[in-house]
Amino acid sequence: SGKLATVPSNPTEYKKLIVDLIAQGALALLETSLSVQCRQKDKAVVQGALAEAQTKYASQIKSQTGQEMQVKLVLDEKNWLPESKMGGVVLACHDGKITVDNTLDARLHLVMENDKPAIRAQLFPSK
Secondary structure: OHHHHHHHHOHHHHHHHHHHHHHHHHHHHOOOEEEEEOEHHHHHHHHHHHHHHHHHHHHHHHHHHOOOOOOEEEEOOOOOEOOOOOOEEEEEEOOOOEEEEEEHHHHHHHHHHHHHHHHHHHHOOOO
């Protein structure tokens, strides 16, 4: 998590990551309107990434399905993510009833879960 924790301190790299995280979350939800939550200190980066993420979403939908589909992304300025998070975003729809957690913390947890079999095999090699 050391390298991952430094990503938010590089504005160019972090904005690109935020665009990808938002677009990926939007593709998972396939809704026309989504709210985007982030840490308060990431507000400017996330706000600056919304239009690019909307464009990326639309082009992904078009290339994968041939359909025209847009998403309206709105920054949720009432529900900030805790500053204890490493960064990233949570996308929500239907008044927060359905969410996609694309925080760096959640992504790291996912990688760790997926790598457990490989780690187990290295720690406990079969004879």
